[in-house]
Amino acid sequence: MSVLEGSRAVGRPDGTDDLTRTPVRALRGVRLPDGTLGTVVLDGALVGHVAPTGAPAGPGAAASKCGAGENQDGAELDATGWRVLPAAAEPHAHLDKALTADRDAAPGGNDLVGAIEQWHRVRASVDALDVTERALASLDRYLSRGVTAVRTHVDVPADGDPLRFVDALLDVRDRVADVMTLQVCLLASSATPTDVLHEAARHGVDVLGGCPHLAPEPGAETTRLLDVAERHGLPVDLHTDEQTGLDGLDVVDLAAQVIDRGLVQRVTASHVVRLGSLTPERLAPTLDLVARAGLGLVTLPITNLYLQGWDATHLVPRGIAPLRQILDAGITLAAGADNLRDPFNPAGRADPFETTSLLMTAGHLGPDDALAAVTSGARSVLGLAPAGLAAGDAADLVLVPDVDLGDVLAGATDARVVVRGGTVVADTRVRRTTALHRTGALATAPGPGTTSTGTHRSTPSQPTTTSTR
């Protein structure tokens, strides 16, 4: 085999190339997470090895190191001008609610109770086809942004077939399976009959969830949900403490029950907003208990910044868990966006770098921890094998323009080439033009459209995205 066979360039971030569906054998000349340039050699759906530029000299050298089983038929891509990062995972979405923000919207916005009321009004006219269409449209956005795995929670309507949304999303899960991972988590309410929970398990939900913090008796609801999960051996992901007040602390009860039962399946507490209201004296033993129970925590800054604090007259709470202290306690931390343009969050871009931006500004994490929360932390909570640049990692990667990592985490770049399991599954290029550049005044200024070899244009225009599903 010629070492140049299948060799091509990724192309410019503002170009017209489209690599969607291209199997990848190697990425040459790419900026690695440590800031150096190197070559990433794939081994089927996994990362084979990463070599610094200069070790394998010249075009095609990386391919010459391919062993049996590596992507011999894939393209060897010259990725000069691009930076490679692990693909992201969205640990907490609501695809059945997504993209309904403009239906029956309250003029002034919603707190959590108002959002639930709006959603219940909207939900009355939602059928399975509606769920399917909005779920697929949302997944297309996530995938184009570099998200290759999504966990969606799904409602159980009290009227009609209680599992019609579940069944619709299980069907979507199967339809997208060759390009992205979708996990379906039941979102039971305390009014959902227990036999419906068992039926959902038999239908094939991946995770059992609920919202004990909204139940009349939160402890009893947690017990009921864990009973069902234990019976079916399902992972658990509960909406937990999604309030800023300190009337109770459901995550303590959840952790204690997990320890008492000796549960072996993965258990996750999502939101945990109340932890952000605790004094250090109360927070430390609480996090110690959560760590001993092995719970993963999911923070969802954009939605909780929106939903919390409406009743405050001053010193408005942020609605975000104490992220630094959670990490310092050795607890797995994942971050996501939660709702996407629905009654619970009228905004949102399905973009992990929108989340990293908020983790840094509102959550006070540094860039490395922010990136980890939407990548390795999120995959860990989802129970997925690591993705990234280490040998043996899943080859779920995202190429972004080779600008400073801070620009990427701030969400300043839109061009992305997304690889899942060694194959390109989405390709977005963005062309920018401003009058400032026409004057030549910014000819040397770095910016989102800058490449190491190309010119730069500014001001976002509509990106062009091609993705597969």
Ligand SMILES: [Zn+2]
């Ligand atoms: Zn949620």
